[in-house]
Amino acid sequence: MGCGASVMNRDGGDGNASAPKPKKDAAEGESFSKDLKSFLIKIVKDPEYAKSLPETLAATDDPTNQVEKMLKMMMSIIDMVKDTTTPKHDIPEFLVGCLVAFLYHLTMKPAAPEKSVELTALHETGYHVDAKWADAVYDKEEVEDAKAALVASMAADPMPKTMKVEDVAYFRAASKLGQPAVAVVADRERELILVIVRGTANMKDVLTDLAGASREWEGGYAHESVSMGAKKVYEEIKEYVLNLKAQNPSYGVRCVGHSLGGGTAGCLSILMHHDAEFAARIYGGVPLPGKKSKGSYMITAVGFGSAACINKELVEEAHPYCTTIVHDADLVPRLCTDNISDFIVLADNLVDTFKAVADDMRMLLKGTKPEGYDFKKVMGMLRKVGSDPGGLLKDLLDEKMDKAQDAVEEAAAANEKRLYAPGRLMFLAKPEKGDGPYTISKGPMASEASKMLLKGSMFKDHSCGGYVKVCCLGHLPPPPAS
Incomplete structure (x- = not known):
């Protein structure tokens, strides 16, 4: 089925709370x-x-x-x-x-949560680094040494990060039917075991995939193909994660992805928490945070333009440990x-x-x-x-x-x-005029912010490269003069 949408350019080219208020955009x-x-x-x-x-x-x-x-x-x-x-x-x-x-x-702006977030606070979460990882796993299918290429991508601007090839424990660079590409990496600096799920670089495929049905899943409802893909990826990477955890007992686990990969990452974090044996090995016997236990979540997820893939009940369950970052008018987190x-x-x-x-x-x-x-x-x-x-x-x-x-x-x-992108929302709002700094805010995902607005920038705003630049720099630099 053709949708007339072009292949997205991940460097930010075409590919693409309070109630929405009419404003000049x-x-x-x-x-x-x-x-x-x-x-x-x-x-x-x-x-x-x-x-x-x-x-x-x-x-x-x-x-x-x-x-x-x-x-x-x-x-x-x-x-x-x-x-x-x-x-x-x-x-x-x-x-x-x-x-x-x-x-x-x-002339309507996407609804934004009320609680503001400074760029420095976003950097403290490390989400800007996660955005680079989500971008780095793209376009490695035909590379001779995919692990080395992955590390090289992390060393690129903006905010280059030096990694070692030997810290990439696993990388299947090509997607399989119903099973997105995935990498498992030890991030030594942040003491995290990263599970990075690749998204879909072609907007036509994204639209086709997201038009699927929901099904009962893990005590709620989830998008059928995304949740099934998450289950397959979990079975594939589980032992790699546990081996790294055994070698690095203080490390937490973070699932990361863009687009359909972000939705899969959110579903992975739910599966990991629902697997009592796996969760016990990650948390090391410490009670999971909750009403009776205050503490840090050792299993987290962050997605960039994540697909709408779980219902409100599961969104609220994942709220404490899963975040979806949404770039302004990005269509994909709102598409179900x-x-x-x-x-x-x-x-x-x-x-x-x-x-x-x-x-x-x-x-x-x-x-x-x-x-x-x-x-x-x-x-x-x-x-x-x-x-x-x-x-x-x-x-x-x-x-x-x-x-x-x-x-x-x-x-x-x-x-x-009704399906939403996983977890809580961190929203990146464009400046009213020009190329100035973005306004960042956070709040619940199952809100006015998830309403679908069809705008001219909705494909471009989905580019992973755009997420990287805004999360790292706080703005989108103007394109170079031709």
């Missing part, structure tokens, strides 16, 4: 907004254009047009969830609803079949909203007064329709779109099988 890029409004104005002026939209998308391939890519992605996603949710409108009309939903999401279904319902609701507004816009474009507006407002609309028709269209839609979103949220409440 300067980082969104004017080109996305311009392309989006252009699509909608074409449909206002020529309703027949919408009927040919699927064929038009199939016949064109403009890699610079984010709107085109997002519509192609939605067509693939509809096919992925057709057994559970299908649009009530035909595909051309539904795609118009998608365009309106994109417009609705355009329930969120996709919510979006389909929203887009369906917005089809009729657009039809009503489009009728008013056509009258204004002809210089006539639509019904239901006072004279002063009509005069303002007539002035704007000549200078900024796309902006006027958005203004008229904004007045009606909140009601459609509210209806979706009411229908989505109290779903015990």
